[in-house]
Amino acid sequence: MSADPMTPGQPVEPQDPPLTRRARRRNLATAVVFLVAVWVLLWGTFTWANVISGLVVVAVLLTVFPLPPVTFAGRIHPWGLLRFTGRFLVDLVVASAQIAGLALRFGHTPRGAIIAVPLRIASDLNLTLTAEALSLVPGSLILEADRSTGTLYIHVLGVHTLDDVERFRRSVLALEERIIAAIGSPDEQRRMAAATRTGPPPADLEGAPT
Template sequence: MSPVSRAARWRTQIVAVAALVVLWNLFYGRFSVGNLLGGTVVALVVVTVFPLPPVAFEGRIRPLAVLRFLARFVVDLFTASAQVAWTAVRFGHTPRSAVIAVRLRVRTDLNLTLTAEALSLIPGSLIVEADPASGTLYVHVLDVVDHHDVEQARRKVLALEERIVRAVGSADDVRHLDDPRPADDPHLRNDPCPGNGENR
């Protein structure tokens, strides 16, 4: 791999700071001057204390695809919040959860990180483990009943990945979305929490 230029490293740091500022404001639930300034300070501290490895961003930012991703992300955020709230208040209902393995189609560190971060922000889903070698995310999902629910959760993760790749991925990454994807790891680990039921 050729050495990464100083300019490429600066671009990587700038992208990281911008992403952290957006995440900071999403955590607070609204964009404001105070949140933007506070997020910028926190982001600068993070990238200074924990510098990113010298990996250049080789993707391409597509504004319309970015807007589509953001719009769908906001919808997913509110929908998932409502579903989690309904699950919490349903009388006599014991939700079952599971950890599913989802093998991403674009196996780059950037795609793995962006997909994992976006997924972790959506209520009801949490990244338990990530395997960069195989491009696999192990995702904890809430309120699953059968294999249909598991497959539906897996499809949602892959759809999220596709929106991210089409928004900021390289042309080669986009082509990978249309390639035949190897079968997902059928391994499904049972959540250790009580009341989750049997292995599937």
């Protein structure tokens, strides 16, 4: 016989309150700004033509594929945002140089791996932002994002050993930590600090180089 979900003493999962009209408008504006920024970054040049075309593409995407009501419960932390931006730009330059080096090594076949990285903060927004930031860095490609477990499956170039796999996993977790430090809520930052103290989970052997 199944347990009664209303049995006293049994924890009941809290339900998220419905979004207000103001919250929906704020989330929509945030999504538009972020997606246009991604569009401009993908083109690699900031021009008004790229901005306007990005607005058109985003408007079509949000009309045809409306986003789920993801609530932004945090706030902008200027120092954390500056730290995230600076490190992201450094990673972008370093990764571009590494990929260029691989391309210039004639006769060498680059090895890669598919690495599963379970994130420590299970939220749709954190999963999305971490996946987007990884996708913008050359050499890594998001193959799948498992929303139920908060796990990203990433194809990575230039991986030769299990030490390389573990090093990349730690870099993804460090990226997640910087994102939470930049825009996370106080509760998310407390949980991140606790998870950082306990250390990352054991490595998944699915990340073995191929």
